[in-house]
Amino acid sequence: MNPNTLLSADGDLAGKHIVLGLTGGIACYKSAELCRLLIKQGATVQVVMTEAAAQFITTTTMQALSGRPVYGSQWDAREPNTMPHINLSREADAILIAPCSADFMARLVQGRSDELLSLLCLARPIATAPLLIAPAMNREMWVHPATQRNMAQLAEDGATLLGVGNGPQACGEIGDGRMLEPAEMVEDLIAFFRPKSLAGQRLLVTAGPTYEAIDPVRGITNLSSGKMGFAIARAAREAGADVTLVAGPVALATPRGVNRIDVKSAQNMLAAVVQHAQAATLFVATAAVADWRPAQAAEQKIKKDGSGATPQLQFVENTDILATVAQSARALSGALYCVGFAAESQDLLANAQAKRARKGVPLLVGNIGPATFGKDENALLLVDALSATELPHASKLSLARQLVAEIAKRLHTSP
Known part of the structure; x- marks a missing residue:
């Protein structure tokens, strides 16, 4: 043939x-x-x-x-x-x-x-x-x-x-x-x-889940595969951006030309993001970051003793990475454009609108988490202060390229 x-x-x-x-x-x-x-x-x-x-x-x-x-x-x-x-x-x-x-x-x-x-x-x-x-x-x-x-x-x-x-x-x-x-x-x-719509931009993007240790062999995580964040990193690099990718524990190949930083916990991710946000002009928070972590991880494996008693875990809230960066001096001055992600299970529009306002970001991207975790396709909802725009079901790379084009348009039209 x-x-x-x-x-x-x-x-x-x-x-x-x-x-x-x-x-x-x-x-x-x-x-x-x-x-x-x-x-x-x-x-x-x-x-x-x-x-x-x-x-x-x-x-x-x-x-x-x-x-x-x-x-x-x-x-x-x-x-x-x-x-x-x-x-x-x-x-x-x-x-x-x-x-x-x-x-x-x-x-x-x-x-x-x-x-x-x-x-x-x-x-x-x-x-x-x-x-x-x-x-x-x-x-x-x-x-x-x-x-x-x-x-x-x-x-x-x-x-x-x-x-x-x-x-x-x-x-x-x-x-x-x-x-x-x-x-x-x-x-x-x-x-x-590919068109170089982000030429001269320095993108910082997070991807994947975080892992919060309970003891040396157990922890709390989620089903995020990191594929959407990795696709955004690739699409932004294609568009001419200098890209730094902060990745939680995922088994994905690093996109060509992208600087990758591997982290594990939400605290690790926060430290890496705060450090690299100082040089970034664009921040896209795609990672599914744990909202809480065990207050104290056990030094040794917690074992069953046969009594039926369950371990009593105390939790503390993790620092909100997106809100922290969005409220930084660089973001508030307009030197750093922030985009958030919301993985919801229901009422996507209402939850995305509320999260955008709460985080204080100009653009929030919503999706239904259970429908996309681990898959190569997705559908996105872009929410800003004035409107909501649907990006229909497509490959994550295709959606990432559409999102990058939308971000570039907003960067070029912002005052």
């Missing part, structure tokens, strides 16, 4: 045509999965390989995955005008070189054009065909001054460098220089194309 018949009409890269360039390196094996994921997100992919790349992966493999003939020669007779470097670069919404070897980066810096891939990079219309580079090389090659110098020059010339991973390398050494994983590169490419 032609992979292009599997294109997702609503994928994040729907309608985008990507030229995927492969240069010589063992990381070419990742390019096969990268091609598949790009197509799964709705993109069409045209593969162009250097002669060295063909030593590591076959054109047959990449043609089967992309559903298109693979190009490797500037003299390719399949092009009626014998100008594949012009035709391929003019059709591209972006050119992604993955893997990009140290040698190929040097070729780009020098403007060399004696084979097809570097030639089409040189011939590309810079304004409409951006160049993204995913380096892949040995750790010593990566830190070499020549490589670092070439990367700086490529960035100055307008290329976007996606960075590298750290870990075991094919040569047996361990360190920086591995090509990013395919899913990471796809996330970066999606972010590259």
Whole structure:
């Protein structure tokens, strides 16, 4: 089956045509999965390989995955005008070189054009065909001054460098220089194309539950998965914000480009939020924070004694994180815009309106907790001083992007 018949009409890269360039390196094996994921997100992919790349992966493999003939020669007779470097670069919404070897980066810096891939990079219309580079090389090659110098020059010339991973390398050494994983590169490419409505903003977002210890093995928590907060962190990063994510105990991968701080209890979360709110311009309190905690956690496990007696627990109220930040000098002066979340079980509108007024925030986002905890979809209700707006049931990432756009609109129209 032609992979292009599997294109997702609503994928994040729907309608985008990507030229995927492969240069010589063992990381070419990742390019096969990268091609598949790009197509799964709705993109069409045209593969162009250097002669060295063909030593590591076959054109047959990449043609089967992309559903298109693979190009490797500037003299390719399949092009009626014998100008594949012009035709391929003019059709591209972006050119992604993955893997990009140290040698190929040097070729780009020098403007060399004696084979097809570097030639089409040189011939590309810079304004409409951006160049993204995913380096892949040995750790010593990566830190070499020549490589670092070439990367700086490529960035100055307008290329976007996606960075590298750290870990075991094919040569047996361990360190920086591995090509990013395919899913990471796809996330970066999606972010590259998203509108930068929060450029210059510094977002602080909380996510997930908190855990309040009863004894060393038991505690009080809730069903929040953290997925909504993590989606907001990703959407804000896509929109150009500098994002810090304070996460309760959840098993979720950190979104690309997001600074994550792991905490456990409500008190831990409060301390982290108060510290990082000093530099933030936007605070979104998505976490489901425990309202109470045991007044004193037992030092040892509380055991049954067979009498049927139950332990007597005393509780104290946790400090309200959202209200604390919303009443801070920076928030009251307008330097910090605060958004709250309300997870309710009934009477969503009334409870959300009351909570917004009580917390003193300009915008509160309500949802029905039992209907969304742990799931990948949600429905939101945006409540401000004047109105309530429904965001219908959709994926949490889709809702996060809508919420980010709404916040950006409010930031840009506020006095």
